[in-house]
Amino acid sequence: MCIFPNYRYLFLKVLAAIIVLISASFSLFAQNQNEISNYKVYFAEGDFNNKNILVIRKFEQSGKQFYVGVDPDNIETQIIPSNQILVVALSWQQILSNYYNTAYIRAIQTAKKQSLSLQNSGIVHGFPKEKGVTLTIDLCPSNKPLDRIIFTSLISEFQKIEKPVPIALSITGRFMLTHAEDLSWLKDLIDSAEISVTWINHTYNHHFNPKTPLNQNFLLEPNTDLNFEILETEKALLQHGFLASVFFRFPGLISDNIIMDKVVEFGLIPIGSDAWLAKGQAIHSGSIVLIHGNGNEPLGIKDFIRLLQTEKSSVMKKEWLLYDLRESLENEFHE
Numbered sequence: 001m002c003i004f005p006n007y008r009y010l011f012l013k014v015l016a017a018i019i020v021l022i023s024a025s026f027s028l029f030a031q032n033q034n035e036i037s038n039y040k041v042y043f044a045e046g047d048f049n050n051k052n053i054l055v056i057r058k059f060e061q062s063g064k065q066f067y068v069g070v071d072p073d074n075i076e077t078q079i080i081p082s083n084q085i086l087v088v089a090l091s092w093q094q095i096l097s098n099y100y101n102t103a104y105i106r107a108i109q110t111a112k113k114q115s116l117s118l119q120n121s122g123i124v125h126g127f128p129k130e131k132g133v134t135l136t137i138d139l140c141p142s143n144k145p146l147d148r149i150i151f152t153s154l155i156s157e158f159q160k161i162e163k164p165v166p167i168a169l170s171i172t173g174r175f176m177l178t179h180a181e182d183l184s185w186l187k188d189l190i191d192s193a194e195i196s197v198t199w200i201n202h203t204y205n206h207h208f209n210p211k212t213p214l215n216q217n218f219l220l221e222p223n224t225d226l227n228f229e230i231l232e233t234e235k236a237l238l239q240h241g242f243l244a245s246v247f248f249r250f251p252g253l254i255s256d257n258i259i260m261d262k263v264v265e266f267g268l269i270p271i272g273s274d275a276w277l278a279k280g281q282a283i284h285s286g287s288i289v290l291i292h293g294n295g296n297e298p299l300g301i302k303d304f305i306r307l308l309q310t311e312k313s314s315v316m317k318k319e320w321l322l323y324d325l326r327e328s329l330e331n332e333f334h335e
Helices: 007-034 092-098 103-113 148-158 173-178 180-191 226-239 257-264 298-310 312-316 325-333
Strands: 036-048 051-061 064-070 077-081 087-089 132-139 165-171 195-201 244-248 288-292
Touching (some): 036 064, 036 092, 132 325, 148 180, 173 180, 173 226, 195 325
Parallel strands (some): 165 195
Antiparallel strands (some): 064 077
């Protein structure tokens, strides 16, 4: 008996394979089109929405060019399409000179003056108008899930007093690589106005070797590519739908004068802490509090939750508040 091939079946099978291949190609093309490219340091000035804006970065996405701008008076960053602003390129030295009396540059100069020691350089104390603190949560590389309890506790305690609750998150690129679900959860909290986040650049890799002396560790490790550590973190934030602030935290709070100068030349304001809770440092009004929310520092988390419970009556009376890091510094440095 002669068996003839089922040409209709073969045709449909080949057609289905072609459709899958075309769909995958279009999906890859769309993904590539949405990729951020040519992300680099670029300094300029221009007017946007009747405000003088400093440009500190430029990049391309979907075939268009964008700038990252910072308002020198309130230290807030924003994305600006290049066709909506006419800019004039400046050097970093020109920005320091021309804008020396703005909150942005005054904060940078203050941070540089506090870079005399190996540990905890930069601005370490905030300047709130009333009693309260600025909470910074470090998200260093970790295989453990985000400590969500700190966020839910903050929302629970402050929802009637401060909504959204202001928090600063010092984030690394490697944390973003392995915590997509946690980032999505945070984005939902931001979109629902439960929290507002100031994203602090905490470098991409956060290199650390427990056997190496501090003066050769973290960012002071020889052959560290600072350009990658800083810019790839900002780029990763953008690709997750977030925008980096102009604040920077040294990994391990370790730095020297050379690395401080290099970081500042990216247009960034280094932020330390005078209340790293896991190290037993006490909190005072205006403290920049440091805890880790990456699952590696349960002691700091417990201490802060205990503090919230202790201050509950003061919170309800608005005598004890959380402050946005930008607002706290603007209070001090804006004239």
